[in-house]
Structure formats: C-alpha cells, structure tokens
Amino acid sequence: MHEISVAAALMRRVLAEKEARKLERISQIVLQIGPMSGIMPDALQFAYDSLREGTQLEGTELVIHSAELTTCCRHCLHLFDSRLMHTRCPRCGSEELQIMGGDEFFIQYLVTEKV
Amino acid sequence: MSEIIPIGEKVLSDNDRLAAEIRARLARLNLPSLNLVSSPGSGKTSLLEKTLAHFGGRLRIALIAGDVQTDNDARRLAAAGGALVRPIVTGGACHLDARMVSRVLAEMELEGCGLLIIENVGNLVCPSSYDLGEDKKVVLLSTAEGDDKPLKYPAIFRRAALLVITKTDLLGLSDFDLERAARHARMINPEIEILHLSSRSGEGMADWYAWLERLTRRPAAAVPDAGGNPLE
Numbered sequence: 001m002h003e004i005s006v007a008a009a010l011m012r013r014v015l016a017e018k019e020a021r022k023l024e025r026i027s028q029i030v031l032q033i034g035p036m037s038g039i040m041p042d043a044l045q046f047a048y049d050s051l052r053e054g055t056q057l058e059g060t061e062l063v064i065h066s067a068e069l070t071t072c073c074r075h076c077l078h079l080f081d082s083r084l085m086h087t088r089c090p091r092c093g094s095e096e097l098q099i100m101g102g103d104e105f106f107i108q109y110l111v112t113e114k115v
Numbered sequence: 116m117s118e119i120i121p122i123g124e125k126v127l128s129d130n131d132r133l134a135a136e137i138r139a140r141l142a143r144l145n146l147p148s149l150n151l152v153s154s155p156g157s158g159k160t161s162l163l164e165k166t167l168a169h170f171g172g173r174l175r176i177a178l179i180a181g182d183v184q185t186d187n188d189a190r191r192l193a194a195a196g197g198a199l200v201r202p203i204v205t206g207g208a209c210h211l212d213a214r215m216v217s218r219v220l221a222e223m224e225l226e227g228c229g230l231l232i233i234e235n236v237g238n239l240v241c242p243s244s245y246d247l248g249e250d251k252k253v254v255l256l257s258t259a260e261g262d263d264k265p266l267k268y269p270a271i272f273r274r275a276a277l278l279v280i281t282k283t284d285l286l287g288l289s290d291f292d293l294e295r296a297a298r299h300a301r302m303i304n305p306e307i308e309i310l311h312l313s314s315r316s317g318e319g320m321a322d323w324y325a326w327l328e329r330l331t332r333r334p335a336a337a338v339p340d341a342g343g344n345p346l347e
Binding site: 002005006009012013017021023027031035036039087095096097098099102103106107108109111112113114 | 120125208209243266267270273303305
C-alpha cells in the first residue's frame, strides 16, 4: 500500500504547479490510471481525501479516469479490452496473449476557478 | 469561470527526476546496476549471499539492502563477504524510492566497484512504481508461490528485464509449473529474460553468474545517459 506516498507526491506536484502558474483555486485534479500501473484508484482516492484536509488543496476534488487494458491474441490477432487478466483468447482459445499498454499514471489536467 | 490547465506529466515525476540523476552518476562511474524485487521470502538475500561468495575478490559488488524494520539482511550480506553493504531501513514504508537511494549512494565509495545491486523491500506491488535509477529490474519468483503471479502482479513483471525463478529444488512439491510461469510472464512482457535456479542446491546458478558477467562486461558506450550534462 504505497498510495499514501503517491498521494503525497501528487499533492506536492500540484502545489508546485499552482505556485509556478500562480493559479488561484484548483477545483479538480484529473488523473489517468491504467490497470498495469500498480496504483489502486480507490486506495489513492482514500489517501488523497485524508491528506488534503487542512492543506491548500482542501477543496480540490480528485477525479480518476481509468484507462483500458487491451490484450492482443498472438494467434488470431483478436484485440479485446479487459480490466481483468485473461489467460485464453475469448475468440480462438489460444494462450499466446500479449497485454498492450495499461501503464498510464499521469496528471491529465487541472481545473481552476477564477474568482 | 473555470479553466483547464493541461499537465500531461507523470505523478511521480519528482522521483523520476532524482532517478535520472542517479542514472547519470552511475553512468559516469560506468557502474551497471540492478534493482532486485520480489515477494517476502522468495530468496533475494540467499541468492545475494551465494553471489557474493561466488565472485569473491574478482568483482567488487556494492549492495544496498532495503528492509522494513531491521538491518538483518545487510548484516547477513556483510557476513557473506559483501565489502560494501549499506542498509536502508524504511521504518514501515513498503518500497524504496529514488530519494532514499540517492542519500545512501552519496555516502558510498563506488570507485572500483563493478556492479551495484539494490535489494528492494519484499513486495511485488509498490516497488514497481518507483524508478531508482537502475539499469535493469530483476524480479524473483519462488516455486513456493503461485505460477500465476505475473498475472496477479503485472506491473513489476512488465518493467523487469529478467525473471529469476528461485527454489527449483522444491519443484514437484507444489503445483508450480515452470512452463506456465514463463508463459504468464511473457504475456505481460514478451521481452523478459527468464532463468531458473536454486541457491540451495546450486542448480542453475552458473546461468545467473553468466548473466551478471555479461552485464558487467558491456562497453562504456552502451551505458544509458539519462539527463546527465555532457560538459560536466
């Protein structure tokens, strides 16, 4: 469970951005997280919600967009989306599969409010 | 009025910047480096003990041993002949990050070393998120675990250059299937190299030593230079 340290790093990163760009108020932080990133979205949300209290990000909401996981069958080249690991191709039954992408873990954008 | 500020940067970019500094320093020293990751109890420390004893004075290995609460692993490795062993006791944290490694490296005398091995905290999840500036990640999986672990913990298998299947002397005592484990690992990462060995019986150890020797014999030009200033 490293989501607490990840949430802390995220907050430092966003506060540095706020400072550098002289942003007044950030209403949302929007993240993209892939199923192969090793980050659990629920745990990160919980860690962030706990850590933000009493900081400059107290009123800032964390929005997490989950990325899809695409698997390719190397036998019949069938491409299919799944969040869970498959061990067989749903079309031809081959076990020669390859996972494509899913490593995403980045800040897509911030939503700011001008008073 | 709302405004959208695109960022498009990794959340752990601070860690990655520090890791790039470490990578550049190691490249200047022409020192190859490994980050060893596995579940608790899959045999990282035993493998390293045997490795230190095997290379003896022929190859000076610098070791950073991460542990949650004791420096037992670092003591074991120093007793096994590790000339340069430093512990990182994380005090509860489940992974090493670039900041911890950078601090310890700053105090290590790395001149004359031929290889740096960082033994991560026993955990297959969290260490996968943190680049430590190493050349390659090596993941260990013991035959006492499930052969579907690559599918259950895909992130680390995705990022590892080498999978070492350990405790092969126990094969046959569990349902662990070498072929199935390899197939699952290649499904996550088609490029991954795979070795199997037993530190206890010595089976397969020669392949591991040969793999390490290849790593230490690479030409200086092949060292990746991430972010180092060429004019330094």
